[in-house]
Amino acid sequence: MAAHETKQLITGNQALRDLADHLRAEGRFGFDTEFVAEESYEPILCLIQVATASKLVVIDALAFSDLSPFWDAVLDPKLEVVVHAGGEDLRICKIKTGRLPERVFDVQLAAGFTGLSYPLSLTNLAREVLGVQLVGGESRTDWRKRPLSVAQMNYALEDVRHLLDLADALRSKLERMGRLDWVIEETRAFLDDISQNQDADDRWRRLPGLHQLNRRGLEIARRLAEWRMEDAQIQNKPLRFLMKDDLLVAIAKRQPKDKRDLEALRDFNKPYLLRRSGEIIAVVKEAMAVPEEVLPQHTERPEDPPGxxxxxxxxxxxxxxxxxxxxxxxxxxxxxxxxxxxxxxxxxxxxxxxxxxxxxxxxxxxxxxxxxxxxxxxxxxxxxxxxxxxxxxxxx
The missing domain is CATH 1.10.150.80 (HRDC domain)
Structure with missing residues (x-):
């Protein structure tokens, strides 16, 4: 098992650059993040945890305005990034850099190809594969608060401490089973899904209840979703804080002509919405002026055969x-x-x-x-x- 000779908290630029050099020398590293996503448009990245064969490192992300030396290492095609259920951590990488790493080994995904359950928590995976018990206790902590306690540091490092050992054990088993290429294929598809979900211009089509709308209503929903996203970015608030999905679709269905018509909708009572009612009506009117022939179509769902x-x-x-x-x-x-x-x-x-x-x-x-x-x-x-x-x- 990895010795992890040193633990380190990084808060300065030189230490961050030194870490990036160390990662390149090692060739691979375990990676995890702690973030808060409930109160902002983009997740607030609080900590980055890194494990190599000799080091356990916590990067205090809140201490940096520029983490590019680390992200450059993550994106280096010569380096392997080892994660557990890394979807959210990799999405943060995509948000911060516009790219995803090329070489990813997700131990949760790999385990599912070796006869273990999928998805399996890190605690259960470490116990099943390595026979070790992880230390818990800080799952409800607010990672924005400083200074970090020793307990918080230790808890955060538990998420990466065993990643390289898990990767070694699972890779060895996958090679014996002839399934490593399958995991590589599935990882590639997993990364493609993350990239497409981040980049898609038609994210509005995932709004619930669009089947209730006519084509004009779809155009209203599309434009309202764009307006909401732009304002959420400006205010750095989650989309749902500004306008919930079901209310957005209700507006698109009602196609209100004026503020009174709009404000008659149930749940249209938040001060923010009342202040923006004029803007919302303007968006609706723009959608109403779009020529019929260029309105969006419903996404056709193929019919199932009988039985x-x-x-x-x-x-x-x-x-x-x-x-x-x-x-x-x-x-x-x-x-x-x-x-x-x-x-x-x-x-x-x-x-x-x-x-x-x-x-x-x-x-x-x-x-x-x-x-x-x-x-x-x-x-x-x-x-x-x-x-x-x-x-x-x-x-x-």
Missing amino acids: ASMVVTLLQVALSHCSNRHGISSNLLGTNADLRDLYRWVVEGKPQDRLPKMMRDWRAEVVGRSLVDVAEGKVALRVTNPDSSTPVELVE
Whole structure:
């Protein structure tokens, strides 16, 4: 196991540059962050935790106006960044730099390919793989407060202390199982999802309740979402603090003509909203003036074949069988939506120009082809051992 000879709190520029040099010399490092996201548009980055084979480091992010020496190391393609459930930490990197690291090893993701549950907490993962018990106790702390206590430092460092040892153990097992390339593929898709979610111009389409709106209402919702985002950035407030999603959609549905019409809406009673009612009406009027032919369309949801729900239930059982047979968490193999897409693809004649997720890359080998055989009636499900936790098998 890593010795971690020194612990360090970094608050100065020279120490930060020295750390970046150390990371490049090491070639890889464990990475985690502590942040507060509830009260601002962008998360307030409070701490960055780093682990190498010889050092445990906490960077006091609040002490810096410029963390670029560290972010440059994170983005260095020669370095591997080891994380646990690193989605939020990597999103912060994307926010701060506009980019994501190229070489990421997520121990939670990797564990799911070795027969362990997914997602597995760091505490459970360290116990299962390394036989160590993590120290807790500061999960509700306010990471903005200074000075940091010894207990806070130790708690923060627990999130990175064992990452490199976990990565070594899991990588070794993945190599023996011939699955390291699968994890690399899945990590690439994971990073693509983060990047697309951060960059997408159509984030407004994720608003709940858009199906209630006509095309004019969609244009109002789109423009209101843009207005809300711009104002949230200016005020550095979360979107929901300014206007909740359901109220935004209600305005788009009502298409108010004036302030009185707008202020008649339920929940339109916050002082902020009342002060901005004129701006909101102006946004609505701009949307009402957009020519009909350029209004946004509803995103078409493909119709499920008749009986799809029953078939998907059958495919869920087959998916569980494949999960047990291959020792890969079913949560990694696919969702109910993925199973619906697969069945729809089979019914439509299996067009090769639009393979569903379950028929791409490693999933096709592990689970996709077996599920297609079930959907086409080429194999059946049979109960073989009612006393087993895996009582069902596929039979031709």
